[in-house]
Amino acid sequence: METLFVILIGIVAAVLSNRNIAVFNDGLRPIVSEHIEGRLKRRELGLTAFAMSFGLVIGFGIPFTLSASIILIHSILLGTDIIGLATPKNKWGTPVAAVIGGLYGWGLIAGLEGFVKLFEHLPLNFLDPLGQVGTPVVVTFMAFPALAVAMQFSIKKGILTFVVSALVRQLAVWANTSAFIKIGGNAVSLNQEGMALIVGMIFLFTYAIKEKQEGASIDLASVFSDKVLSIKKNVVFFMVIGGLIAGATNLLLMAGDPISLNLLAEGKQTDAGIAAGARAIGFIPLVASTAIATGVYSPVGFTLIFVVGLFSPNVWLAVLTGAAVIFGEVMLLSYIARFLDKFPGVRNSGENIRNAMTKLLEVALLIGGANASNTIAPGFGFFFIAGFYLINEVAGRPIVRMAVGPLGAIAVGIIANILVALGIMVIPE
Template identity: 80%
Template sequence: MDILFVVLIGAIASVLANLNIAVFNDGLRPIVGEHIDGRLKRRELGLTAFAISFGLVIGFGIPFTITASIILIHSILLGTDIIGLITPKNKWGTPVAAAVGGLYGWGLLVGLEGFVKLFEYLPINFLDPMGQVGTPVVVAFTVFPALAVAMQFSIKKGILTFLVTALVRQLAVFFNEQGFLSLGGNTITLNQEGMALIAGMIFLFTFAMREKQEEGSSVDLASLFSDKVKSIQKNVPFFMILGGLIAGATNLAVMAGDPISLSLLAEGKVSEAGLAAAARAIGFVPLIASTAIATGVYSPVGFTLIFVVGFFSPNVWVALIIGAIVIFLEVMLLGVIARFLDKYPGVRNSGENIRSAMTKILEVALLIGGANAANMIIPGLGLFFIAGFYLINEIAGRPIVRMAVGPVGAIAVGIIANILAVLGIM
């Protein structure tokens, strides 16, 4: 079932990209829109997709997938973006995209299983230390609402949000230790990161909704891009099938939608992973909705709520059905969401700030996690390598994205450790 789900996801996502219906990379959506409007040739579109997404697949998606032994959705859907947009959009190109996309999904899953088995035969199995890469991410992720508030509104409001978030987290820890909360004689344990995240998100959206539209500056998204919204809605059956499959695959613990929930899922913390996925989904709604409404090109994962469905569903079949329903509702409510974003420009503008805040948090957390993992593999030399790797990458103009430096560096240290062990100098 795991293989079937991943193969179908790869095939369908490649077809949606090939037909200019949906792409995963947020930065590609406006470019695909340019192609649809006739201002960009297909060949240029394919080359742009490769240039934007290939580095993220190799430097971001694959390392996380190997680290957790669970597919990070970026590693498959960034790849299907490339496959779908490079193949011609014609009677033979679309079936080829489906076949190659399905084969790519199969190769990703089978290759992952092969990697895990390969680690068992190494002189130094560094798979367990690699689990440290995601450990700081879970805690650091709760900071992103405060950072987004500071970026969009003011440093003072950002500091206030940060302090309240920290206080709420510590109160949750205190309540858990003292056993203050109980229901029917059973002690209730609060997830401290989840409580802190909720507090931060309340502050973020309170500030955003208080930001009023300046008179005469309104951009009527609902009417201006009504034809774009209709073009997305007519393809809703495709989104329902893909949304159901992704929710099902998430329920099977085959894949996750972001590094935070991926790390939690790898630790067996399914409810915490669902909560983290929910916070991310709520934060990304303004960004995904805005780009979709303006371009007529949707995301194959919608607002990412299908991952939340996958985590909290009791079984794979319920996840499949509810996932399809959720993404149907998302698509059909795009016009309502457009009007909401018109009414609250602060919420609309928060989309890019939320994305930037998450990126900055992940850059720091993953660098720390990578350093911890590398130091567990080779004490001392691991920290030396990660520090040098990060600085050289910066000086070289960041050929590897900052978020990937920690995971890639830790994998490199694991390989070096095995080479040293073979040579007998470790």
């Protein structure tokens, strides 16, 4: 059943991409819209999709998937973006995209099991150290609201948000160690990162709602009503893939972001759900505005389906609830557009939240990659990651910063195995 879920997600996502209905890569939606309106040829669209997504699949999605043995959604949906847009949109192109998308999904889950078995036969099994790549992500994630506040409003407000968030985190640590909170005689343990994150988000949205817009507002929903209507016409497709992804998440087959993925790998499903929820809040302005402006939706919607999957008691309820949630999202697009227009600060915060998350992930993954590399090959690991990062910067960043740490750790693991096989390096204890 688990394999079937992944295969079906691959099929449906590839078809949605092929029919120009939905793509996962946020940057591709405006480009797909250009193709729909006749300003971009299909071949150019396919090449652009490959250039924008392939590096992220190899350098971002796959390393995280390997490090936790849980599929990061980027691994499958960025791939199906390429598959769908690279195949012609005609009577034979769409079935071909569906078949390739299904095979890709099957290969991803089958290959994952093969990779795990392969690591066991290596001279130096570096799968466990590779898991350290994501360790700093969970802790540093709580700082993104403060960074978003600093980026959008002011450094002073950002510092205030950061200090209060840090204080709340330490108060949560104290409350846990002293068993301060009890229910029915049983001590209640608070998630310290989660508490800090909630406080930071309260600060962010309080500032955002207070921000005023200069000049007349624009009713996005009325300007782009035809595009909103085209999205609503395809709501059944979104319900299908939304239900499938929510179900797969409930089975702990996949995660929507590196933070919740690492929490799931540590067995913290509730914490993963909280992190996924915070991320979803930040993505609502981005997904809604790009969808309304382009007529192209995201196969994961506002990413709330991951929250549904993590908090549902069983897989079938997750499927039904996920379908219902994404249906509600699509139907509410016009209202969301008007709300975002009424509070421009909230609309603008979506991009700042996304940028803040990206910057934090770049730093956290570089640290995590360095720690993992140094565990695999003490001394050499730090040397390699530092050199890899700096050379990538000088070369104009052909590899996105977020991918340097995970890719570098994998490279160190491969090099270390070669050195061990040659007798040049001793396996670290």
